Amino acid sequence: MGAISLENRAKIKWQVILFLAIVSYILAFATQLYFFNFVAIGLAICVYKYGNPVLFKEYYERKRKKYEEAMKVREAVQTILKNKKA
Incomplete structure (x- = not known):
């Protein structure tokens, strides 16, 4: 099995976190539960602040x-x- 570089691992990590934020937003929209909104907002802020330089x-x-x-x-x-x- 090929080794995944450290840069790719970081990129995959932030993509997963971004995906979780999107899923949380969709759940919040579908269930009308505010908890999922807060989770989505928190994850989105983390991705924006720390994941942007890695992803882009x-x-x-x-x-x-x-x-x-x-x-x-x-x-x-x-x-x-x-x-x-x-």
């Missing part, structure tokens, strides 16, 4: 790279404009 790591890295490239282009344009004025 690639997305945030792509976003950061695009931002850095945009800042380089912006600085280059500002430099060109300053040199033209002088």
